[in-house]
Amino acid sequence: xxxxxxxxxxxxxxxxxxxxxxxxxxxxxxxxxxxxxxxxxxxxxxxxxxxxxxxxxxxxxxxxxxxxxxxxxxxxxxxxxxxxxxxxxxxxxxxxxxxxxxxxxxxxxxxxxxxxxxxxxxxxxxxxxxxxxxxxxxxxxxxxxxxxxxxxxxx
Amino acid sequence: xxxxxxxxxxxxxxxxxxxxxxxxxxxxxxxxxxxxxxxxxxxxxxxxxxxxxxxxxxxxxxxxxxxxxxxxxxxxxxxxxxxxxxxxxxxxxxxxxxxxxxxxxxxxxxxxxxxxxxxxxxxxxxxxxxxxxxxxxxxxxxxxxxxxxxxxxxx
DNA sequence: GGACCGCTATACATAATGCCCAGTGATTAC
DNA sequence: GTAATCACTGGGCATTATGTATAGCGGTCC
Numbered sequence: 171x172x173x174x175x176x177x178x179x180x181x182x183x184x185x186x187x188x189x190x191x192x193x194x195x196x197x198x199x200x201x202x203x204x205x206x207x208x209x210x211x212x213x214x215x216x217x218x219x220x221x222x223x224x225x226x227x228x229x230x231x232x233x234x235x236x237x238x239x240x241x242x243x244x245x246x247x248x249x250x251x252x253x254x255x256x257x258x259x260x261x262x263x264x265x266x267x268x269x270x271x272x273x274x275x276x277x278x279x280x281x282x283x284x285x286x287x288x289x290x291x292x293x294x295x296x297x298x299x300x301x302x303x304x305x306x307x308x309x310x311x312x313x314x315x316x317x318x319x320x321x322x323x324x325x
Numbered sequence: 326x327x328x329x330x331x332x333x334x335x336x337x338x339x340x341x342x343x344x345x346x347x348x349x350x351x352x353x354x355x356x357x358x359x360x361x362x363x364x365x366x367x368x369x370x371x372x373x374x375x376x377x378x379x380x381x382x383x384x385x386x387x388x389x390x391x392x393x394x395x396x397x398x399x400x401x402x403x404x405x406x407x408x409x410x411x412x413x414x415x416x417x418x419x420x421x422x423x424x425x426x427x428x429x430x431x432x433x434x435x436x437x438x439x440x441x442x443x444x445x446x447x448x449x450x451x452x453x454x455x456x457x458x459x460x461x462x463x464x465x466x467x468x469x470x471x472x473x474x475x476x477x478x479x480x
Numbered sequence: 481g482g483a484c485c486g487c488t489a490t491a492c493a494t495a496a497t498g499c500c501c502a503g504t505g506a507t508t509a510c
Numbered sequence: 511g512t513a514a515t516c517a518c519t520g521g522g523c524a525t526t527a528t529g530t531a532t533a534g535c536g537g538t539c540c
Contacts, residue, residue, distance in 0.1 A: 172387065173386065181379060181381060184378065184379045185378045185379060188376050188377035188378050188379070189377060191495090191496060191497080192496080192497075193495085193496055193497080194496090201518075201519085202518060202519045202520065203496095203497095203519095203520090204517095204518070204519075204520085205517080205518055205519080207497095207498090208517075208518085216385055217382055217384075217385040218381060218382060218385040218386060219379045219380065219381060219382075220380040220381070220382050221343050221379075221380045222343035222344060222377050222378070222379055222380065223339065223340045223343050223377070223380055224336060224339045224340060224343070224374045224376075224377055225374065225375040225376045225377065225378055226336060226373060226374060226375070226470040226474060227372055227373060227374075227375050228470065228473060229372075230371055230372040230373040231328065231373060231473060231474065231477045232327065232477060233473065233477075236420070237422075238393075238420070238422065238429055240459075252465040252466070255465075255466060256465065256466050258472075259472035259473045259475065259476040260473065261466060262466075262468060262469060262470065262473070263464070263466050263467060263468040263469065264464070264465050264466035265391070265393070265461045265462075265463070265464050265465075266461070266462045266463040266464075266465065267392075267393065267459035267460060267461055267462060268459055268460040268462060269459050272459070274393055274459060274461075275466070276468075278473065304395075304422035304423055304424045304427070304429060305422060305423045306420045306421070306422050306429075307420075307421045307422060307423060308420065308421040309418070309419070309420050309421075310407040310410075310411065310419050310420075310421065311407070311410060311411050311416060311417075311418050311419035311430070312418060313417060313418040313431075313468075314417060314418065315381040315383065315417065317413075317414035318383060318386060318388065318414045318415065318417070318433065319381060319386065320414065321414040322386045322387060322388075346526090346527060346528080347527080347528075348526080348527055348528080349527090356487075356488085357487060357488045357489065358488095358489095358527095358528095359486095359487075359488075359489085360486080360487055360488080362528095362529090363486080363487085
């Protein structure tokens with residue numbers, strides 16, 4: 171799937187002002203409303219736009235501590251470990267990675283003390299051999315996509 | 326900031342059907358429109374909802390490879406390294422973490438071969454001493470927030 | 481008891497949406 | 511070269527949502 175300049179500009183606009191409507195977007199971009207509508211439909215059915223879910227800040231929910239945990243898994247226990255981690259609300263995402271048959275997960279907690287509880291819960295499972303945790307201090311580049319979109323759009 | 330059941334249900338609803346309007350949300354939740362509007366306003370001014378930006382899938386843009394790189398930084402070079410990484414579109418996020426004065430960043434690339442180019446660009450900077458990269462194979466738990474929201478909402 | 485707060489319920493003007501259509505220019509197919 | 515296809519334009523129209531305001535009601539805090 172490739173996107174062109176108009177797609178890129180539309181995504182940028184939506185990222186900057188998400189509550190904008192199709193009509194207003196068409197005005198800003200200087201194209202017809204139907205065009206914006208068609209592009210949006212296409213971007214969504216192509217899977218480029220997964221959705222417009224609310225971007226919730228865990229810190230504002232009372233979970234200001236973020237950490238990344240690298241997990242070492244017993245052979246053959248991958249499925250069980252995934253199910254276990256999926257059941258922990260503080261696990262915000264989980265990846266399996268190359269390396270030592272390992273997993274990487276993003277955790278949040280209410281405090282550094284609470285992080286200990288979360289880690290205990292995460293690693294308190296039979297298939298997990300070892301865990302090493304890195305606590306996030308700063309987040310100089312929050313999750314972003316626009317620079318990549320611009321590059322993909324050729325600009 | 327604490328959220329109650331109604332806030333939680335509203336966030337869940339928005340996460341599941343993001344294009345829903347205030348009116349429709351009020352119908353689903355069985356409350357008055359003004360209530361939903363007030364809750365939404367409050368959640369946004371509280372920072373619980375950062376926005377409704379489009380959720381763009383890098384894979385659909387032509388970047389199906391994700392990796393996490395752990396970087397070791399020269400003392401005193403942090404600021405320069407951040408600026409450098411912020412300028413690389415394939416760097417989707419960057420965190421500074423405890424450990425070895427390190428950083429953790431999420432990268433995407435067009436292919437495994439392309440990942441080499443991205444990594445070269447990332448680490449081709451004076452302040453970076455060493456990098457170790459883990460390529461993501463699977464993503465059993467994609468970035469999510471609803472389980473945490475439910476827990477924060479008390480149920 | 482009085483003040484305050486959040487929710488309900490309703491109203492109304494304005495604006496956006498979903499959907500339709502005909503026309504145009506550019507590209508592709510034959 | 512001609513026909514067909516495709517994306518975009520520009521317009522219209524009925525329906526629906528939004529922003530904003532109103533008054534009333536039931537709690538809670540002192």
